[in-house]
Amino acid sequence: MxxxxxxxxxxxxxxxxxxxxxxxxxxxxxxxxxxxxxxxxxxxxxxxxxxxxxxxxxxxxxxxxxxxxxxxxxxxxxGGVGTLVPDPKDVQKTARFEQAASVEMSNFEPSAVGLAIENLFKPMYGQATDTVKAEQLKTTLEGKMAGYEAILSKTQFLAGDEITLADLFHLPCGALLENQGIDFLVSDRWPNVARWWKAVSSRESWKKVSQA
Ligand SMILES: N[C@@H](CCC(=O)N[C@@H](CS)C(=O)NCC(=O)O)C(=O)O
CATH class of the missing domain: 3.40.30.10 (Glutaredoxin)
Incomplete structure (x- = not known):
């Protein structure tokens, strides 16, 4: 190998x-x-x-x-051309993909990973959760959900109607939100987000990785 x-x-x-x-x-x-x-x-x-x-x-x-x-x-x-990322020759599709990937890194990951650190990883390592910080992170993330809903009310996935890496990038930290009882990805307050999350998190790839 x-x-x-x-x-x-x-x-x-x-x-x-x-x-x-x-x-x-x-x-x-x-x-x-x-x-x-x-x-x-x-x-x-x-x-x-x-x-x-x-x-x-x-x-x-x-x-x-x-x-x-x-x-x-x-x-x-x-992956072959166009699998999970657009054909690099398609400049506009690639730009839309990069936009979606950037959304994950700037609007999702910082709060979602911070919440996982405070609510899950710190207790796991015997450290105290900073509850004020956790609440601030939760409020920040909640404030981003309307943006996600706006995007996902127009397209099936974040970079268009096909799944890309930008969608998959959300999986590890998104799944940890559910473990903390934070319902932002499954709530009927943001129905298109919930539809998208169901499609992304039920991928066989994620089932394999999350159950390992
Ligand atoms: N931006 C990096 C972040 C890498 C990262 O933070 N890895 C963590 C685990 S998720 C780590 O190695 N933590 C141990 C450390 O920083 O000492 C990536 O996406 O690969």
Whole structure:
């Protein structure tokens, strides 16, 4: 096997990449990096990933980090033209895809991952939740839902009527919202968001990754 993913099964960014690998049905070897033991900061790992974070990909000597960059690489390298990302020759479709991908990174991830840290990961590691911060993050995220509803009332998915990486990128942190009892993605207050989330989160790829 030539494709190796270094990651942690519980880490959201690793799940993002594993979902894309599952979508594309690409076989790979998985090297577990124990974040609790700090293996990501060991000199040998830092030599590979200079920020000491997972995931990290080695594809027969071609190496890459940052989950979303890895996902784009995998889709283009293994997916065939137009699978999960638009044909790069279609400049306008690509721009719309990048817009959607940017929405996830700027309007969703910061609050969603912050909420997961406060409400799930801190308690897991015996740390106290900052309840004020958690409430602020929840309010911020709630404020973004009207924007999502506006987009998704016009198209099936965030970058148009076909699913792309931009939709899948929401899965790891979106699923953790449900674990915290935050209903933003399933609420009838935003029916098109709920329709979209049902379609995205019921993908076989996500079922495999979330149940592993
Ligand atoms: N933007 C990066 C974030 C990577 C990241 O924050 N990884 C976390 C796990 S989800 C990590 O390695 N945390 C351990 C640490 O920073 O020491 C990506 O998308 O890959």
């Amino acid at each position: 030539v494709l190796t993913l270094y990651g942690n099964l519980g880490a959201t960014c690793t799940k993002r990449v594993r979902t894309v690998l599952a979508e594309l049905d690409v076989p790979y070897e998985f090297v577990n990096i124990d974040l609790a033991k700090g293996e990501q900061k060991a000199p040998a790992y830092l030599a590979l990933q200079p920020f000491g974070q997972v995931p990290y990909l080695d594809d027969a000597g071609f190496t890459l980090f940052e989950s979303r960059a890895i996902a784009r690489y995998l889709a283009l390298q293994y």
